[in-house]
C-alpha cells in the first residue's frame with residue numbers, strides 16, 4: 466500500500482518539475498502566475514473541504530436528529546448556515562479578485578527601458594525569430610531557438626504568417642496568442658540559467674505538436690557574444706565546396722544563409738543552423754544523423770510540412786549535410 470502511494474505521488478508530481486512546467490517558475494511572470502495558482506488552490510481547496518465536511522456532518526446527524534419540533538428553532542439554524550456560506554463565498558471571491566489583480570500588475574510591471582527587443586513570427590510549423598541589434602538597430606534573424614539574458618526583460622512582439630498560434634515558455638511566462646494581422650506583446654524576465662522548452666499551444670494544424678522551440682537563459686556576456694555571432698554573415702570564400710553550391714542551387718530559393726547567394730525567405734534562416742540544439746522546431750535533436758534524416762524524409766518526419774522532400778544524389782546529400790554542419 467505504502468509503495469503504491471509513493472509510486473502514485475512520484476508519477477504525478479514528476480510532471481511539476483522540469484524544463485516545460487509552469488509549476489517550476491524560473492521567471493518573474495511565471496512566478497506571479499504561480500502565486501496566483503497557489504492562492505486559487507488554497508481558496509478552492511478550503512471551499513471543497515468545507516462542503517465535504519458539511520455533507521458528512523449532515524449525513525451523520527440525520528440518523529440521530531429528532532424532527533424539528535419547534536419550527537422557529539430550525540429556521541434560525543438554517544439562517545445561520547446560509548449566512549456562514551454566503552460570507553465564505555464573498556470572502557473567498559474577494560481574496561481571489563485581489564490576488565488576480567496583484568498578479569496582473571506584476572505581469573505589466575516589467576521594465577522596458579533597457580529591454581531586449583525580439584520579433585517572433587509563427588509559421589506552420591516553425592518560429593521565425595528576429596532580434597533588434599542594440600548597436601545598429603538592424604534585425605538579426607534566426608529560427609526555432611530563443612536566447613534570453615538573465616535578470617533582464619525581453620520584450621517579444623508576436624505575429625503570425627498564417628493561422629493562429631500561441632507562444633508559451635511555461636517556466637518563464639504565461640502564454641499569449643499569435644494572431645494574423647495583430648501584434649501581441651509578452652515580457653520575459655528569466656531568473657534561472659539553463660535550457661527550457663517552449664511550445665505552440667494553439668492547435669494550428671497537423672504538426673502543431675512538432676512546433677516547439679528551445680530556450681536558453683544566459684548571463685549577459687554569454688548572451689551578447691551569442692547575439693554577435695548570430696548577427697555575423699558567412700565568409701564568402703569559405704562557401705566554395707560542392708555542398709555549398711548544391712545548397713545555393715537547390716535550397717537557396719527557400720533558405721537564407723547570409724553572405725551567400727542563398728536568399729530564400731520561405732523557410733528558416735540557416736546562417737547559424739548548426740549552433741541550434743534541435744532541428745525543425747524541436748522535431749529532431751541536432752546531429753549528423755538528424756540532419757541527414759531531415760533532408761531525406763522531411764515529409765515522413767513531419768507530414769505536411771512546407772519543406773518538400775528534395776531528391777538528391779547520395780553524394781550531394783552527403784555534401785549538403787556536411788555543409789550544414791559548418792553553419793555554426
Ligand code: HEC
Pocket residue numbers: 589590591608609712715716717718719720731732733735738743744745746759760767770771772773775785789
Ligand atoms: C519549398 C521551400 C523549401 C525548400 C526547397 C527547402 N526547404 Fe528546408 N525548410 C523549409 C521550411 C518551410 C522549413 C520549416 C519546416 C518545419 O519545421 O515545419 C524547412 C526546414 C529546414 C531545416 C530545419 C531548420 C531548423 O531551423 O531547424 C533544414 C536544416 C532545412 N530545411 C534544410 C534544407 C535543405 C538542405 C534544402 C535543400 C536540399 C531545403 N531545406 C529545401 C522550406 C524549404
Ligand SMILES: [Cu+2]
Pocket residue numbers: 587590629630631665666667668669673676
Ligand atoms: Cu502553432
